[in-house]
Amino acid sequence: MELHPYFLIILPGLEDLAHQELMDKCPPTNARVTKGGIEINASLDWMAEAHLKLKIPTRILLRISEFKVRDFPKLYQKILHFNWTKFLSHPDPLWEISCTKSRLNHTGRIKETIKKALTQVLIKQPLSKDWEKKNYPPQTFYVRLNDDLLTLSLDLSGDPLYKRNLQSVKGEAPLRENIAAALVYELTYHLNQEVILVDPMCGSGTFLTEALTFYTPLHLRTFAFETAPFFKGKTLKMTKTIEAQGLLTDAVGFDINEELLLKVKKETSGLPITFQNQDSTLTPIKIPGEMIMICNPPYGERLKIEGKRGTFLKEAWKKFIEVDRPLRFGWLLPKDMDDLFLHPKGYKQVSKRSFRNGGLAVTFWVWERL
Numbered sequence: 582m583e584l585h586p587y588f589l590i591i592l593p594g595l596e597d598l599a600h601q602e603l604m605d606k607c608p609p610t611n612a613r614v615t616k617g618g619i620e621i622n623a624s625l626d627w628m629a630e631a632h633l634k635l636k637i638p639t640r641i642l643l644r645i646s647e648f649k650v651r652d653f654p655k656l657y658q659k660i661l662h663f664n665w666t667k668f669l670s671h672p673d674p675l676w677e678i679s680c681t682k683s684r685l686n687h688t689g690r691i692k693e694t695i696k697k698a699l700t701q702v703l704i705k706q707p708l709s710k711d712w713e714k715k716n717y718p719p720q721t722f723y724v725r726l727n728d729d730l731l732t733l734s735l736d737l738s739g740d741p742l743y744k745r746n747l748q749s750v751k752g753e754a755p756l757r758e759n760i761a762a763a764l765v766y767e768l769t770y771h772l773n774q775e776v777i778l779v780d781p782m783c784g785s786g787t788f789l790t791e792a793l794t795f796y797t798p799l800h801l802r803t804f805a806f807e808t809a810p811f812f813k814g815k816t817l818k819m820t821k822t823i824e825a826q827g828l829l830t831d832a833v834g835f836d837i838n839e840e841l842l843l844k845v846k847k848e849t850s851g852l853p854i855t856f857q858n859q860d861s862t863l864t865p866i867k868i869p870g871e872m873i874m875i876c877n878p879p880y881g882e883r884l885k886i887e888g889k890r891g892t893f894l895k896e897a898w899k900k901f902i903e904v905d906r907p908l909r910f911g912w913l914l915p916k917d918m919d920d921l922f923l924h925p926k927g928y929k930q931v932s933k934r935s936f937r938n939g940g941l942a943v944t945f946w947v948w949e950r951l
């Protein structure tokens with residue numbers, strides 16, 4: 582079986598969770614974690630399967646060429662003599678170009694040179710007209726120059742993978758699906774009993790839907806590789822096998838915004854989620870069974886909150902820990918508030934991770950009841 586080099590793009594700070602997910606669901610021949618990604622060697626079938634199963638990566642690239650280049654004539658020649666017929670499905674692809682520590686560093690001129698060479702290629706070897714007949718979207722190629730070494734990659738995903746097409750209704754500050762997936766995965770890791778997942782401020786319910794579909798392969802949208810010549814004639818097989826389902830049985834979401842909950846409820850009716858309208862900072866959360874809790878409260882940045890934001894968040898946190906007492910508690914907050922949440926009474930810290938959520942430095946804490 583022929584192996585190809587792929588690169589999974591991962592939000593910095595989530596690489597270890599993405600690697601764990603990869604090894605859990607579809608281990609490749611080999612994998613190397615780097616900052617912001619994972620390099621992999623695997624088959625074409627693996628790549629198709631990974632698109633359906635992996636929930637943490639942002640996108641998957643195929644590394645298609647790598648060469649040293651220090652001047653424009655050489656770049657032109659390299660592009661002119663590259664075997665495009667295997668990869669190109671659209672005559673006018675998009676180019677994402679970045680350069681570091683390289684003689685060629687004018688991204689505009691690099692793009693111009695590549696496009697000029699590609700125009701010549703297409704005169705000599707015209708593309709099949711499928712892209713016109715079937716309305717294919719343009720592909721995206723990534724050109725990265727580092728130390729005069731050019732790496733050419735093809736984006737296989739198209740829309741970023743956190744666009745699942747699972748639900749369209751979103752609250753005001755929804756979490757990206759891949760971040761929600763990574764955090765619920767971390768929260769539930771190594772659980773050894775059945776639990777119900779609760780989000781006391783669920784908004785669009787992203788944590789809940791991601792938790793309940795984490796082990797379900799999804800193909801509710803198209804992926805860029807489906808139109809590429811190297812995939813022609815192949816169909817994307819939906820794997821029915823749902824690996825180790827985890828120990829989540831149900832999920833319950835609370836929110837103060839009743840209108841939003843009604844819309845979200847309609848859209849997620851196929852999943853075992855109960856939604857309830859309440860002020861979770863005041864009303865105790867009663868669940869028939871052991872619960873774990875995950876919460877991404879309003880920070881007071883995009884969503885306004887009453888009073889001083891520190892006071893509201895500290896009070897809410899204390900109430901969840903002292904009154905509701907979940908078995909595990911995952912809490913996502915801006916990093917500049919870390920000091921407020923240092924000593925949860927009756928809990929030990931399981932993990933603490935930092936990353937950027939929409940440009941804001943945040944911390945995700947996980948505590949476990951003692």
Ligand SMILES: C[S@@+](CC[C@H](N)C(=O)[O-])C[C@H]1O[C@@H](n2cnc3c(N)ncnc32)[C@H](O)[C@@H]1O
Pocket residue numbers: 751752753754755756757781782783784785786787788835836837838859860861862877878879880884
């Ligand atoms: C940052 S959003 C959560 C977003 C959610 N994780 C998602 O992906 O859509 C915070 C949510 O907390 C809700 N909220 C604010 N105060 C609340 C309270 N006292 N009780 C329950 N929900 C509250 C807001 O209505 C909002 O939907």
